[in-house]
Amino acid sequence: MSTTRSGGKPPPIISSKPGIPVDVLGEAVSKLNQPAQYPSEMHKSFGCAYYDCVCLDRMGDADSTSGCTAEPILNQLKTKQFGRTLILLDECASTNDAGRKLASNGAPHGSLILAATQTAGRGRHGRRWVSPLGGIWMTLILKSPITLPIEALPLVGALSVADSIHNQLGIDSRVRWPNDVVVHGSKVAGLIAEGHQRGNSLEFVLLGIGVNANFESHEIHDRTIDAVTLMELNNGRVDSSRLVCNILLELEDLLTLAASNPPQLLELLRGRDYSTGRTIKVAMEDKVIEGVFVDYESPNMAVLSSKGQMFVVDSASAISVDYSN
Numbered sequence: 001m002s003t004t005r006s007g008g009k010p011p012p013i014i015s016s017k018p019g020i021p022v023d024v025l026g027e028a029v030s031k032l033n034q035p036a037q038y039p040s041e042m043h044k045s046f047g048c049a050y051y052d053c054v055c056l057d058r059m060g061d062a063d064s065t066s067g068c069t070a071e072p073i074l075n076q077l078k079t080k081q082f083g084r085t086l087i088l089l090d091e092c093a094s095t096n097d098a099g100r101k102l103a104s105n106g107a108p109h110g111s112l113i114l115a116a117t118q119t120a121g122r123g124r125h126g127r128r129w130v131s132p133l134g135g136i137w138m139t140l141i142l143k144s145p146i147t148l149p150i151e152a153l154p155l156v157g158a159l160s161v162a163d164s165i166h167n168q169l170g171i172d173s174r175v176r177w178p179n180d181v182v183v184h185g186s187k188v189a190g191l192i193a194e195g196h197q198r199g200n201s202l203e204f205v206l207l208g209i210g211v212n213a214n215f216e217s218h219e220i221h222d223r224t225i226d227a228v229t230l231m232e233l234n235n236g237r238v239d240s241s242r243l244v245c246n247i248l249l250e251l252e253d254l255l256t257l258a259a260s261n262p263p264q265l266l267e268l269l270r271g272r273d274y275s276t277g278r279t280i281k282v283a284m285e286d287k288v289i290e291g292v293f294v295d296y297e298s299p300n301m302a303v304l305s306s307k308g309q310m311f312v313v314d315s316a317s318a319i320s321v322d323y324s325n
Contacts, residue, residue, distance in 0.1 A: 099208075109143035187226060215229055
């Protein structure tokens, strides 16, 4: 692998002492296109043609508890854009919060923020998301024109996660509307999409992805969540760096497909679906609908059968979704 760009300069790598606050991340990203001021050994360790890498704290160390380090990711990444700017954090409140700061300060489309742990991770509608060491906690910055509505991105992202888990580990993982990945009904991953407006225009979208990878499910400390981890399902640790690369490649391909062939995307979704035929309760601001999940009208629009009537429910209006079977 080359350690220089096409112009002959090594890719910039920015490092920092532990405890870097999120509000200075933008300054780090602004330096990505400036000549690096660091020893060549760092470029040999983490550098790669056409990549930028910001390594903060122990996420850049070979012994990182998370299992995700710069070199294995850069070595295995096959995407065109996703992950080509890589920001590795030891700890942050939320990768989506870090992503918002970075995107506002010039981080390009496809930038990936990956943290060893989050202290204030969140799911849909601000629900708490526990993020122990060993998990995959990451946010992808999307800036190019996106053909899908923001509300559809979590489930399409979930499909990329489910496919990657199945292809890499042989585990029968399924997508559960509106934003989960499950194995035999137990949650193994969740996704959240947040948009940022500038005036009347959508400036960027942050797609947060959390995967229960290399830790025990009891570390989540939340008895209301039926969760499982890949390490438990695999009877051993999984290659997190490889899984990150697979997810990014699958997601890049799926978003391309969403623009060119939406019906085929729906067929892929149905092929890895968990929800169809199950009874769910969807709480919205003004009503609650309980019924059987029939089909997808689109990735964010669910068709439910309730008391002899058909309803189409947009995930954007769903405050909570509970499965009874």
